[in-house]
Amino acid sequence: MPSGALVVRIAAFALLAAFLLTPQSFAPLFAPLSQHGAPAIYDQGNLLTLALAQLGTVLLAAAASTVVAVGLGILVTRRVGLSFCRYRARSLILVRRSRPSPCWPLPCRSSASARHRP
Numbered sequence: 001m002p003s004g005a006l007v008v009r010i011a012a013f014a015l016l017a018a019f020l021l022t023p024q025s026f027a028p029l030f031a032p033l034s035q036h037g038a039p040a041i042y043d044q045g046n047l048l049t050l051a052l053a054q055l056g057t058v059l060l061a062a063a064a065s066t067v068v069a070v071g072l073g074i075l076v077t078r079r080v081g082l083s084f085c086r087y088r089a090r091s092l093i094l095v096r097r098s099r100p101s102p103c104w105p106l107p108c109r110s111s112a113s114a115r116h117r118p
Contacts, residue, residue, distance in 0.1 A: 020048045 002010075019026055023041050030040035075081035 020051055023047045 024043065027040045034040045072081075072084075076084055
């Protein structure tokens with residue numbers, strides 16, 4: 001027997017799939033939100049194709065940022081990148097001071113341990 005949360009997820013996915021495949025069938029639902037008789041849903045192209053293109057762009061950007069982040073993470077753990085880690089920690093502290101947040105990440109260990117050396 002599926003749980004209530006699973007049923008809600010399946011229903012939401014089915015609703016999303018129906019909207020992506022036949023967006024014009026949802027036009028009466030969105031009609032009260034449009035102004036001056038404008039169409040509620042513009043038919044500029046296939047919504048499914050646009051959604052898949054957006055997902056591809058997001059995945060490409062996430063992959064590129066992951067490659068850069070992992071590369072810089074490896075760099076700051078080596079001797080060559082120790083000075084970079086100090087600048088990164090200082091910039092994180094400055095950002096934290098300008099916009100406080102209780103869950104902001106702490107500076108890297110190598111710069112914190114370098115300050116306490118005799």
